Amino acid sequence: MEMVGYRARWVLADEGEGARLVPDGVVVTSGEAIAGVVAAGDGGLPERVVDLGETLLMPGFINAHTHCVSGPLFRGVIEDLPLRDGPGSVIDAIMLPLGEIATEILTVDDIRAIARLGQLEVLKAGSTTIVDMPRTRHEAFAEAAEEMGIRAYIHPYLMSAPEDRAADDAAALERARAVVRDAFGRWHERFDGRGGGRIRIGLGPHAPDTCGPALLRAIGEARDAYKARVTIHAAQSADEVKVMAARFGMSSFTYLDRAGLLTPELILAHGAYAPDEDLRLLAARGTPLAHCPLSFARVGVMASYARFAGVGVTTLMGSDAHALDILADIRLAAINSKIHTGDTAAGTARQLVRAATSGAADALGRGDLGRLRKGASADMIGVALDGAHIQPVHDPIRTMVWNGSGRDVSFSMVAGEVLVKDGAYVRSDEKAIVRQGARALHAVWDLARERGILRDPDEAH
Numbered sequence: 001m002e003m004v005g006y007r008a009r010w011v012l013a014d015e016g017e018g019a020r021l022v023p024d025g026v027v028v029t030s031g032e033a034i035a036g037v038v039a040a041g042d043g044g045l046p047e048r049v050v051d052l053g054e055t056l057l058m059p060g061f062i063n064a065h066t067h068c069v070s071g072p073l074f075r076g077v078i079e080d081l082p083l084r085d086g087p088g089s090v091i092d093a094i095m096l097p098l099g100e101i102a103t104e105i106l107t108v109d110d111i112r113a114i115a116r117l118g119q120l121e122v123l124k125a126g127s128t129t130i131v132d133m134p135r136t137r138h139e140a141f142a143e144a145a146e147e148m149g150i151r152a153y154i155h156p157y158l159m160s161a162p163e164d165r166a167a168d169d170a171a172a173l174e175r176a177r178a179v180v181r182d183a184f185g186r187w188h189e190r191f192d193g194r195g196g197g198r199i200r201i202g203l204g205p206h207a208p209d210t211c212g213p214a215l216l217r218a219i220g221e222a223r224d225a226y227k228a229r230v231t232i233h234a235a236q237s238a239d240e241v242k243v244m245a246a247r248f249g250m251s252s253f254t255y256l257d258r259a260g261l262l263t264p265e266l267i268l269a270h271g272a273y274a275p276d277e278d279l280r281l282l283a284a285r286g287t288p289l290a291h292c293p294l295s296f297a298r299v300g301v302m303a304s305y306a307r308f309a310g311v312g313v314t315t316l317m318g319s320d321a322h323a324l325d326i327l328a329d330i331r332l333a334a335i336n337s338k339i340h341t342g343d344t345a346a347g348t349a350r351q352l353v354r355a356a357t358s359g360a361a362d363a364l365g366r367g368d369l370g371r372l373r374k375g376a377s378a379d380m381i382g383v384a385l386d387g388a389h390i391q392p393v394h395d396p397i398r399t400m401v402w403n404g405s406g407r408d409v410s411f412s413m414v415a416g417e418v419l420v421k422d423g424a425y426v427r428s429d430e431k432a433i434v435r436q437g438a439r440a441l442h443a444v445w446d447l448a449r450e451r452g453i454l455r456d457p458d459e460a461h
């Protein structure tokens with residue numbers, strides 16, 4: 001197998017004693033794997049060396065919570081809206097009706113086009129792995145991910161019918177098993193392991209208030225039978241907290257724990273409304289939390305990495321649906337941590353980058369991801385450091401987090417395959433992906449305008 005070296009001004013290597021910077025370093029790849037990380041001056045380089053110049057070469061980000069279809073669907077549509085009935089109201093007023101229109105008019109090709117647009121965005125902004133929750137009928141999402149080359153843990157949504165949200169009898173369990181077979185088993189059979197192993201199918205219960213006890217039981221069965229991973233939203237709204245208290249007399253986390261779902265195989269997204277005692281329960285169970293501060297900040301809610309990590313929760317980073325640029329969430333996580341604690345040393349760039357690389361890899365049970373070391377999968381990104389907003393560079397990690405953005409990612413590789421080079425996606429025509437995705441979304445918005453769900457931009461502000 002041909003060895004190829006990728007040389008950069010800085011390499012963030014991890015030989016087992018934590019990440020450290022190698023100035024003028026070279027990552028040597030052999031097929032899908034990393035053969036080693038060396039300093040250029042030490043010699044012994046392969047014949048072919050690609051010089052990435054003034055960049056930071058580092059592990060690709062593992063984005064622990066994304067919605068690559070909803071992201072562009074709601075872009076510029078829900079920000080700044082007055083939320084008279086609290087942060088949940090926009091869901092009923094706009095998000096659900098838009099989702100219904102999307103289901104009504106979008107073809108499989110349209111869904112594929114939108115998924116490609118979101119996946120292109122997330123990949124170009126530095127995430128080489130995503131954990132995404134598409135709708136059950138959107139199988140085209142998995143096809144798009146395979147086409148794009150991104151590493152994707154895909155968890156199609158599972159939800160109980162409204163009359164089953166408190167049900168726990170034998171008949172409800174049978175119905176729940178049918179839901180799991182249809183929404184997970186079918187996907188698993190068709191897609192798990194595709195793309196040379198880059199596509200993995202997991203279980204995606206939507207949230208505690210939409211998933212009844214019988215469904216959670218069926219999900220636990222499938223997790224054990226398939227050795228599958230699970231992800232769920234929890235403590236994500238004040239409404240959910242109220243519903244769970246009224247329906248079961250307990251918190252979302254206790255509910256999940258009693259169902260046997262709070263394990264290290266679960267990634268719990270958000271937790272913004274969880275009290276400290278619930279966070280301590282999460283820490284005790286070893287369940288990682290995907291922290292997505294931007295989608296909460298935009299509705300006026302503070303979520304803090306320092307708070308989660310402070311009680312011992314394994315905290316990962318996700319960009320949720322607002323924008324798929326994980327560096328935007330990492331920077332806000334740093335800011336929120338400092339505001340929340342009053343401590344400038346809380347939520348450092350190093351801690352957050354670790355959370356979004358090796359920390360997330362460990363949470364996925366993937367010791368071969370999230371670090372640049374011999375034997376690891378060659379999933380890495382190059383962040384350009386030559387811009388006026390970046391130079392001069394003292395500490396490339398700090399500067400990337402505080403001054404950079406996903407748009408500085410100039411190079412990306414998954415399993416040894418270059419996907420982004422000189423800032424451009426290489427597998428297919430980037431402009432066509434953007435055009436086709438946007439066209440499909442405009443059709444949804446046009447109908448939403450006709451039906452009075454969306455207003456013109458100049459109205460009502």
Ligand SMILES: [Zn+2]
Nearest residue numbers: 067233269320
């Ligand atoms: Zn979500």
